[in-house]
Amino acid sequence: MTGHLYGVGVGPGDPDLITRKGARLIASADVIAYHAGAGKESNARRTAAGLFPQGVVEEELRYPVTTGATDHPGGYAGALADFYEQSAARLAAHLDAGRDVVLLAEGDPLFYGSFMYMHDRLAGRYPTEIVPGVPAFAAATAAAAAPLVRQTDMLTVLPGTMPEPELARRLADTDAAIVLKLGRTFPAVRRALEAAGRLDHALYVERVSMPGQRWLPVAEVDADTVPYFALVVVPGDTRNGRRSRQRGAVVEADAGRSVRDQPAAELLVVGLGPGPDGWLTPEASAALAQVDHVVGYGPYLDRVPQRSGLTRHASGNTVELDRARHALDLARAGERVAVVSGGDPGVFGMAAAVFEAAEDPAYADVAVRVLPGVSAVQAVAARAGAPIGADFAVVSLSDRLKPWTVVERRLRAVAAADLVLAIYNPASRSRTHQVATAQRVLLEHRRPDTVVVVGRDVGRAQESLTVTTLAGLDPATIDMRCLLIVGADATRVTRAGVWTPRWVQG
Structure with missing residues (x-):
């Protein structure tokens, strides 16, 4: 019979915050494992050491790197992947031998915890149980006596490693926030709080529940003194209506x-x-x-x-x-x-x-x-060449604000007038037939080889541009991220691109 794997959260650092169930499992474990940073003592072990039974086998899972700098051929991600595989193999050997393994986790095992990577690799093979722990942000709000969220407030938990503009946007969009992973990221986090208009109410908490714990306003913190074990609390506090304008x-x-x-x-x-x-x-x-x-x-x-x-x-x-x-x-x-x-x-x-x-x-x-702004039809046309260099029309296939019969009547009029046609909103999850119907209507007046340009996500990283024909267009490939340009009779495809002459023969 194999042993059981237990992921036990030991809380933020104070041994008194370990749950009774967690303490019982630690005290009866055959093997106790814990992660440790390169060149550092394991905080999880330090928190729970007083509960270790005599003679227990200890497995220290020491990270090979703590930043992105490594000479591993797979880079930082490759080094960590190998480390997790090796760590899982060490624990699996104990479990195969029938020994119960308690893997300690700082805070809560499933909240930014290293336990998750062992769970990914072992839970499908061995009986596994997870014991939640007090997360650091819960202890931090208690230490600072800062009510975090009330009633319908929205709470967002953010890593300080996010790009600064994105962090500022998310801080502005939420009622209350927790920002983790400070240390070297603190200056950027402080700037993001200021940009979001949240700096005045943000609290900094360091080494929560551990010796040396302190808290103070973020605006008063010396960035050179910020350790990794620190976080920022941004209370929601809807009592004074400060956030009501965003609601x-x-x-x-x-x-x-x-x-x-x-x-x-x-x-x-x-x-x-x-x-x-x-x-x-x-x-x-x-x-x-x-x-x-x-x-x-x-x-x-x-x-x-x-x-x-x-x-x-x-x-x-x-x-x-x-x-x-x-x-x-x-x-x-x-x-x-x-x-x-x-x-x-x-x-x-x-x-x-x-x-x-x-x-x-x-x-x-x-x-x-x-x-005004650059329109989607301009962007797609520019990517293709100059397909709207002559008279053109713009039609939306959405029938949310107008009957589909109106859309069809306009499509026929544009097609009969031999205008280049830009099609917005061609399809969505709830509108799947309109493109095929529009194709059929246009083919009543246009040649099958009429040029069609399909622009998808133009201007974004996943941009694509497809040049096909009216008969060759596959409606199943079109969605809301696309804009279509259906050429006129004179529209042509040359080495330089797709273009429509400005002149029209009589």
């Missing part, structure tokens, strides 16, 4: 003044382009650097750099009018606001939704200004 509440006007008394209001509608930062116009960049609020669909907001004083208001993809009204409410209250839209906001973007919402007399004092 969609309307900002109130100054006391004693009505909205009508406020200075003339303006709402910007900003086009972000199809994706790459290089396709964002200087005008749009300057506008986003000056506003205090950005409103938009979540993935588009992700592309707006976070900075101090900027509040983000994310929403889903099908609530355009609600989003527009919220932005108008903010602007009417005197806030500097931008609604962001992918591509150009006037091409199947947020501009029309904002103008529709702005028809309400309540927003009569709010001026709307649209800042």
Whole structure:
């Protein structure tokens, strides 16, 4: 009979925080294993050593490297993969011999713990049980007496090793946060907190529950003194409404003044382009650097750099009018606001939704200004060559806001007029037949060898561009990430690319 593998969380460092079940298993173990950093004592062992039974076999699993620098032929990842395989083999030998193995884990075994890599390799072969432990962030909030989340607050746990702009964005988008893995990352984490407007309320906790524990505001921490065993707590604290603006509440006007008394209001509608930062116009960049609020669909907001004083208001993809009204409410209250839209906001973007919402007399004092962006059709056309060099039309295949009969009528009119056609929103998970139907309708008027360009994720890392024909187009390969350009009779494919002559023969 094989032995049992136990992953036991020993908490953040104080032996008194080990659970009773964990203590019982440690005290009765045949083998106790623990990880240790290169050249360092194992913190898990130090925490639990007082519970070790006499004569227990110890297995120290010492990491060969702690940073990315190694001469291993597989690099850092290869060195760690070999280490985990060797460690698993050492533990498997004990388990095969019928000995129970307790593998200690700092904090909780399944929360950024090394135990997980042994679990991946051994749990399918041996009886395994996991005993949870107190995670460091729970002990840190207790030590600092900092309530972390209340009611419907959202908590985000972030590693300090994230890219600084991404870390700042996520800090701005959540109610409460924990940032782990500090040490050398602390300066970047501090900058990200400042950019997210969260620095003033952020708490730094070091060596929680261990000798030398201390906590203080992040703003007062000397970066040169920060150890790896430190974390940042950003409380949610919704009692004072500090986060309510990011939840969609309307900002109130100054006391004693009505909205009508406020200075003339303006709402910007900003086009972000199809994706790459290089396709964002200087005008749009300057506008986003000056506003205090950005409103938009979540993935588009992700592309707006976070900075101090900027509040983000994310929403889903099908609530355009609600989003527009919220932005108008903010602007009417005197806030500097931008609604962001992918591509150009006037091409199947947020501009029309904002103008529709702005028809309400309540927003009569709010001026709307649209800042254009590079549209998806321009981006795909540029990648292909010059397929829209002559007259062209743009149609969306989405029938969410118009009947499909209208879409078909417009497709036939464009095809009969021999216009180049750019097709937006060709398909989605719930709309799978429209591309095939559009292909059939167009073939009623166009030659089977009519040029078709399929651009997918143009401007992004996974970009692809396919040139095919109207008859050769496979609708099953088209999804929402695609934009199609169907050529006119004169559109041609040459060595230089796809292009449509500006002239038309009579």
